[in-house]
Structure formats: C-alpha cells, structure tokens
Amino acid sequence: AMAGTGELKIETVVVELTEPHPRRSTLKRGHYGVLRVEDTGCGMHPEVLMRIFEPFFTTKDPTQGTGLGLSIVQDIVQLSGGEILVDSTPGCGTTFTIYFPLAPAPAKHDTTAVAAPARTVGSETLLLVDDDELVRTMLYEVLTAQGYNVIAVGDGMQGLTMSRTHQGTIDLLITDLMLPELPGWQLADRIAKSRGPIPVLFMSGYTNEEIADKTKGRTGIDFLQKPFGNDTLLRKVRTMLDTKPPK
Secondary structure (H helix, E strand, O other), rough: OOOOOOOEEEEEEEEEOOOOOOOOOOOEEEEEEEEEEEEEOOOOOHHHHHOOOOOOOOOOOOOOOOOOOHHHHHHHHHHHHOEEEEEOOOOOOEEEEEEEEOOOOOOOOHHHHOOOOOOOOOOOEEEEOOOHHHHHHHHHHHHHHHHOOOEEEEEHHHHHHHHHHHOOOOOOEEEEEOOOOOOHHHHHHHHHHHHOOOOOOEEOOOOHHHHHHHHHHOOOOEEEEOOOOOOHHHHHHHHHHOOOOOO
C-alpha cells in the first residue's frame, strides 16, 4: 500500500477493557493483547473500507490476489475470541488494530500430556468441482500441498466425465452445491450410480437449512459453508477420509 517510501509502524501492548469496546460489542471487559500495524500508504476510500473483509473482494488485478487474505485473517482473529478494527484515510494511510483476549496463566510444572494436532496430510485421490476458478485454484493448492492427489474441474459435467474416465479410485468428492448444468447434489448421485457410493463434501454460500432438502436421506456427506479457512477444510477432509467405511 506504500508506493516508494513510507513508514510502517508495528506496536504491541496489553490493555484492560473496563467497559465493552465502543466499536465492537464482541469485545467484553477483560485483558487483551493488542497488535497495531500502521502505514503511511495510500489509504482507502469509505466505499472500499466497508467491504475489505468480504471474501473475494479485492481492488487488485485478478492476477495479483484473490481477495481472501483479510477475510481469512478476520476468521482467525474472531475464532480466537478477538476482533480486528481498521481506520483509514485516503492519502494518509491505514491502521489495523487486532485485539486478542489474554489466556489465563498456565499452571506451573504442568505435566499433562498435550494432544497431538490432528493429522491433515494424506495421499488419497480427491475430485474437486467448483465453477469459480479462483476458489478452485486456491483449494487445489491447499490440498495438493498436503499430499493429496487432486483432480480439479470447473463444472458438474466435467466432474462426471472425470469420474467415469479416471482409472484409479476416487476417495472423496468435494463439490460446490450450486453448479451450472449439473448441480453438486445431482453430480454426487450420478457418480454413486456409476462408481458406487463415495463420501461427499458439499460447499456452498447457502446455509445448512437452505440445503437440507437437497441432501436429505443421503449418507456419507458433510457440508462446509463458504467462506471457510484452510485448516477447517483440511480437518474436515481428513476426518471424512478416516471415517469412511471400507469397501
């Protein structure tokens, strides 16, 4: 955001909120660790500022970004019980302020075993179907980085063709629910008829309630509501693969 020269200031401080935060009702009374990042860059106009946390919103060229960065940051901060605030003035720069609630002090000499993080890597074959190229590319990169063999296509008919021509197994179908020509739930049914049942992970911007009638009576399925974080996706995929019944 700073073309040429500029100043970037990073500050950390511990604060105590004795009253709820005036700008964020989610920030209750208590102690917080605060990370503040301030630049002297170009700043943002109000119409941009009000949309910066929207998934896939970006002012960059399509080849320079997907518009998911700040959306994912906000998810991480809010899942931690915190909040992110932003102040910006065109021509004067931008300040992001992140509040993280302080964890209670750990017990001294605590020897309790810590559970190992859930395994998210694998080598299984996944069929990924999403008509949004940016989303599809991002999911492909996230999954292949964990070792999965990913077959990625852009619509339901291509997904059906790949399921019929792929010589090996397909361990999991990951598909957007609403696809042109052949919706995700119909794709899952047609693949099941030709290959036999496989687990299906539906993705959609619709809520669980709105898609319940389209998936009623189906087994071996799960659902991720867009937008979701990479860790959420990887945990869900690994859980579905680990719990699928043997053939």
